[in-house]
Structure formats: C-alpha cells, structure tokens
Amino acid sequence: MSGNSLRRVRVAEVEAVANRIKRFRLVDIDNAPLSEFSGGSHISVVMHAGSRLMRNPYSLMGSPKDTSSYQISVLNVEPSRGGSKFMHESVKVGSELEIGQPLNLFPPAKLAKKHVFVAGGIGITPFMAMMDELDALHADFELHYGVRSLKDGAYCKYLQSRYGSRVNVYRQDLGQLIPLKTVLRGQLLGTHMYVCGPKPMIDWALQTAKLLGWPDENVHSEQFSAPPPGKPFVVKLARSGREIVVSGHQSILEALEENGVDAPFLCRGGACGQCETAVLSCDGFIEHNDHFLTEPEKAEGKKIMICMSRIQSASITLDL
Amino acid sequence: MTASTIKSRPIYPGLTPDLNAQHNIIVCDKAGTTAVSELFSRADIAFAERTTIILADSLTDTESKALTRELAPAAIEMQPTLADGIARLRQLLETAPMGMRLYAAGTEPLIGLVVQAGIDFSIDHLSIRTEHRGSLKRRVQCVHCKGYIEDVTTNPVKCIRCGTILLVRDHYSRRLAAFQGVCIDAEVPGDIPAAEALYQ
Secondary structure (H helix, E strand, O other), rough: OOOOOOEEEEEEEEEEEOOEEEEEEEEEEOOOOOOOOOEEEEEEEEEEEOOEEEEEEOOOOOOOOOOOEEHHHHHOOOOOOHHHHHHHOOOOOOOOEEOOOEEOOOOOOOOOOOEEEEEEEEHHHHHHHHHHHHHOOEEEEEEEEEEEEOOOOOOOHHHHHHHHHEEEEEEEEHOOOOOOHHHOOOOEEEEEEEEOOOHHHHHHHHHHHHHOOOOHHHEEOOOOOOOOOOOEEEEOOOOOOOOOEOOOOOEEEHHHOOOOOOOOOOOOOOOOOOEEEEEEEEEEOOOOOOOOHHHHHHHHOOOEEOOOOOOOOOOOEEEE | OOOOOOOOOOOOOOOOOOOOEEEEEEEOOOOOOHHHHHHHHOHHHHHHHEEEEEOOOOOOOOHHHHHHHHHOOEEEEEEEEEHHHHHHHHHHHHOOOOEEEEEEEEEEHHHHHHHHHHHOOOOHHHHHHEEEEEOOEEEEEEEOOOOOEEOOOOEEEEEEOOOOOEEEEEEEEOOOOOEEEOOOOOOOOOOOOOOOOOOO
C-alpha cells in the first residue's frame, strides 16, 4: 500500500518568479484547511501529461503555519520528461490537481545550535519553509544561495529583505561562487549544514564538509531527480502473474501505477527506501539509480528501488 | 560486554580515526590508553599531532611518564579523577569549533559521561567514537530516589542513598549517563537473590 492518500486541490495563483521558474499556490478544492507540515516537507503532484501518469515531488516553500494554501516552485527543466513542461504549459489558475500528503525527509535538526543552508537554483525551495519556521523560533541560521544570475534566481530580493544579512546570494554571472570552506570553517559545535541543488553541487558541498572534519550526522542533503530514462523492458509480477511494460521514459513505479498496481512509495527520488522491492529474477544488469541501497546490496541485485532504478535487459521478476 | 535485548544498551564500535578532523579530543583512562595507541597506529603522525588527550585516572609518576612517551606527539593532560577529566572536557568544548572529533576509550562510566558532555554541547552521540576497555563497572541511577551509584560491580546492588536493593538493568539513559536500577523485591519484599559480581 502506498499509504499516502490523495487530495484534490485547485490552482489559486501562478506567478513567473524567475527565468523558467513558476510559483504555484494550491488550495483545497472546497477551501478546507490543508494538513499542517514542517519545514523541509514535499508533496507529490499527480500529472496526467498526455497519456502518461506521473507524480513529481516538489518542496513546500510557503509558511508551515499557513494551512490555507501550499506553495511550490517548478523549474521548467530541459530536457523534461514532461512533468515540469506540463506544469508550465498546461496548469493555469483554476486548474485542478491531485496531490499527496506532505512528507518530510529533509527536516532541520531540532537540537542544532545553528543551521547553515546551501542552495543552488531551484534548491532554494525547502529552505524557504525551513527559514520561516526557524525564524519564528528565533533559531540561528544563514543562507548561502548560488544563482546563475538575478534573473535566474528566484526569491533573491524577497529573501534579502526578509532575512537581511543572514542571506548571501552568489551570482555565477559575476563569477561569484559560494565560499563554502570559509563559511564552514570555524562554525561553533552543533552547527548543521543542509544542501539542496543540482547533484554536482550537493556532492561538492558534502565533500567539502567531510574534508573539514564535519561528522556525517551534521550534514544533510536532498535532491529530487527524475528517474533516468533508458530502454523499455517488462516487469513480471510474481504474485499476480501480470506482465507490465515499462517504457523508456517511465519508472517501474509509474508503469505499475498506470496499470492500477498499488505499489509502495514515499519520496519518489530514491532516498527514503519505502519502495524497496525484492527481485526474484532478472535476466540482466540492474541500473541502480537510488541513493538508499548500500553498494554491496546493489551488487547483490536482490533488491530494487522501483521509483528510480531500471534494468538494461528484457525482463525482471519482482515480488509484487 | 554481552549482547542485550534492551535497545538502549549502548554499543561501542571501537576507535577509528577521522583523518579529516581539524582537531581531536580523546578522553580515556589507563585501560583506554591501549585503544588510543592502537588508534594512533592506524593513522599518520599528523593525526596524533592535532590531538589533545585527557587522561583521567590516578597514575603513578612512572606511569604518567611512560604514557606521555607512549602517546606522543599528542598533547596529554593528566586529570586525577574521572570527574576532573569531564570538567576539563566541558571547558574545551565551550570553545571547540566544528571539525573537532571527540573520542572516548575506557570504562562505561567514562564513555557515558563523555557522550553526555558531548550531547550537552550539541554533538550527535553517533559522531562520538567510543571503545570500551577495562572494568565492566557501571554507573547506576536508582529510579526510586534518583541517586547515582558509581562504580557498580554487582547485581543486585544496594542504593547508597535510599537503601533499596536494586536490580541493575541494561536500560540505559544517555542523558543521565547511567543504567537504571529498580527495586528487586517489590513484589515479594525480602526476596533478594545473592549479589553476583557481574560487572568486575
């Protein structure tokens, strides 16, 4: 069971906030209050783009205290699998969407003395809700936000006017880079670092912290990447005996959902482990695209995270 | 140290060097120094050079000199008791920056008090590297009067504060740095088994 019930919402507002980035405000279809959430949470948005069914995760960027609406920001990625393109081109004010309940796989550490946020581009969104929450608690935080230019970076002015000197914006078009070593060096014990942005940036930030002797427990990251495309293949479901075709631009999970199979999932980004599924047999190589399974588990090939991973052969049999 | 079914019972994976840390603080007792020597043998000399060792134990002059030589080039601070060692650790943590790695090697009371101090300074307990050496003695809190009994080697043990005979459980509190002791004859008063020397 997915255990994540869907809710119908209406788009109350759409705003172009930067190059290729739109902000969407979603309200309950009957204007009922939405569930409360905590900073760092995301929702999945169900999209019927053409004949395809997708659910993409987006961080909630509004104030966690505000249950009258949810706000998400969507970057129109190129090339897109169709999700962000659908949001940008087909979703207007008044459009109705289905969303999952908020989930938080990226919460700020409650006992931290200080929070250092490192954002790249659209990776700013989870930090907006976190900063709203932490500001109300008078918690100590600083933001280091890298953007291509002021036209490409969303919410720079808003953040600077609201949080003042706690916000540092670095413009790539001016050759400015986040001086992460300097930022991290000499922070007091109990400081936590959080990074969200493109994968190379996350890897760089985690590595920089590690080389400065920051314990793993004090560094946190989140990245929503689309399931990488590949060749079509067949998934055989051992329990029901069904055979389902996974197309080249689809994840196993999406193919199952399109065929009415209720498979477990939470994050849809290969991070949480909820969709871990036992592999009964596979006639070839599994492309593990998650960051949940350990390297030995990946090599063993007995488990697969169906939200992100696929195979490079004709068929795989799963314990579903 | 025997395996326990109680989840809170701490486990001590052993010391491994974090070669990236900018500075190391190690708290140990005499038995723990062997683990520290082994830790140093698994790292380069620069690792020991950026290490401060708080050696909290009562040592003879000869022992002090021998251990100072043994653990060089780390800076060693001798503290006569565990309480003095922990007080010194807390002083160092006041100004320690991120990038400092904390280690503890020795008895469970020593490790427990180091972890407790670390937590008080917002260090995640999982990032403190620990190795148990020496005696199995325990620090126990009487759950009835909340008094602490140090250096417990038997089970049951008499609470030094309220006199209750306590069953020493594997239930452990990281916040209190103590195992929990509960009245052993609550159901049948006077039904007290002979004390066994379980934690020598």
